Amino acid sequence: MKITLFALPLLLLSSMTSKPDSNLNVSESKAGITKTLFGTFPDGREADLFTLQNANGMVAKITNYGGYIVSLTAPNKAGKQEDVILGLPSFSDYAKGTPSLGPIIGRFGNRIGNAKFTLDGQEYTLPANNNGNTLHGGPKGFDKQIWKATTNDGKEPVLILTYLSKDGEEGFPGNLNVEVRYTLQKDNALRIDYKATTDKATVINLTNHAYFNLSGLKRDILDHEVMIKADKFLPTDEKQIPTGELKPVAGTPFDFLKPTLVSAHINDPNDTQIKYGKGYDHCWVFTDKSKSLKLGATVYESASGRFMEMYTTEPAVQLYTANNLNGKLTGIGGVPYTSRFGLCLETQHFPDSPNKPDFPTTVLRPGDTYKSTTVYKFSVK
Template sequence: MKKQLLSLGLASLLVCSCGNKTATELTLSGLNPQSFQTEINGESVSLYTLKNQAGMEVCITNFGARIVSIMVPDKNGTMKDVVLGFDNIQDYINVPSDFGAAIGRYANRIKDGVIVIDGDTIQLPQNNFGHSLHGGPQGWQYKVFKPTQLNDKAVKMTLLSPDGDANYPGNVTATVTYTLTDDNAIDIKYEATTDKKTIINMTNHSYFNLSGDASKPITNDILYINANEFTPVDDTFMTTGEILPVEDTPMNFNTPKKVGEEIDNFDFAQLKNGNGYDHNWVLNTNLDVNKLAAKVTSPESGISVEVYTNEPGIQVYTGNFLDGTVKGKNGITYNQRTGICLEVQHYPDSPNKPEWPSVILEPGQTYNSRCIYKFTK
């Protein structure tokens, strides 16, 4: 079947924009672009394909600016789809998920959904243990972005978020630009401006399964995190305000080890609180996008993803709450820990912890964030 899909993709040469209404060719990952063509609140939604000279393919929908599939070669040269997701737009609409999404306005959690800006207390939607998670139940992952196909290897997604959107202040214009490089990296650039003082913290929420078989857990994958410290959480997944060392704890991935080596050690309170790993690490990279922040490798496929960023932190989430109730691409059931998320970010609840790096965006400023997922074998 994989050989059949590969030959189909190569034979068709794939149109650059799978949003083209006349496109009927399957993508290399086996997606039918017509299954992504719809209108949501009067706005058109489609599928867009990026492809580089090495044959790597990335498919993205402008619904939530989501990465739908990533095809990369394994150690034998066989192309594998290494992210979870759905093969049609209706599932993205009807099944609540963050699969592949551009998260905003604020990635991760804000305590009690409350922020204070210049003395004004603002109540945000509460959707996770009384906290506001990923912008609330109608965050940007459920918005239609305006797509602009820049070329065969790049697409820009633009969102106008009005003043009062989920109670956040300011008319915000945000862009997410995905560029597929010829060295098999997805270079994601986020920008945002506002006309009123606000907060912003964007990230990508792809669930990686580097084996290329989403029926298999990621617990045997090898994880490296370039961090000496992390931000612990309470039993509602909220950061406590502490920054603790990883040394001599299961949080230490400075020496690469299996994701699952200590994941069920619930005698360690942080793993019990997170139901596994669902924590922010304080990166050693000093905001330098050229320094390796994290790396995951599948021993089975030989595929690795390296993460580079100018953000101070990374949330590593090991799919602890995938529970077998959702079926994704190819009808595969997504069981617990069949995906790992590598969400570069400012720390959770930073608006309420002024000692941490600021997430304030002022009029006249431009928010800039960058994440590079580089694939190797």
């Protein structure tokens, strides 16, 4: 029997196996990767939790259900390891459906306008799950799937997740074979490598939707200082679909070329784009157009001293400031996740690219291989 996770009764969810490991005090001397049972669906499907640790004591906990990053720690300036992403206490919390707290996003990250696109003369209709648009691959996207998992142990442990997205899944054409590799590097960086092939022309735009909070989840992210190496951004209409314009950031609330507090312009009452997004929920276009791994953004939180660098091969990044979190979700320590309690740096191609021929193409054809890499590196200053 097929189960739709969003519709699971609370009674069934409460019966799921759920033994999250929230202990962050892992030995600082033993690098490697371990596997434990994260939870079991009523139909018997199991999800595992993989704990990756490097020699510095940094820990990443990732489940093969949707590829969610459940926990990621980083040291503050006193050397204390604390969580720096928003995670949930138990497997059942993830199974209920969440606002994308750290999963793999696909087949197409961000929005496709009017839930349809035309490719090679054929129109494809997708499920509309966001103001008449398709968001993050649809309601049963890659974040709602059990992925096959393999591991490589060692000083830089690797979790390899693979998934076959079948032709027609969520309306997208082609059998798409996807591989996502999470590597916890010895330099305190979490590296994510994406790879995919198809047997039929399709569109693809993979990313991860982790919400970062460098304070150690002690307060919101308004005092985080952000730099984005992008001289243009994509204005949207009221439904948050790009208009097609690449607008210079100069003189706008979207200028993060120099490190700027998130709070500086996020509530600008005179900016229409801020109004449309209820804050920042826009795509920045990197000044560096190369496909090499390049510095795209940095985030700094002065109280903890944590500094995060984001490197990517992608042409753009979506900065999202948790505008729609409302305090109904709570983290492992019982902290309510309210608006502005995290920020996402979703590396990607441009939203609605399948409907915008002037945007960089997101078409993948048989015989070609989609590849993308993003690195989140942590240090203190």
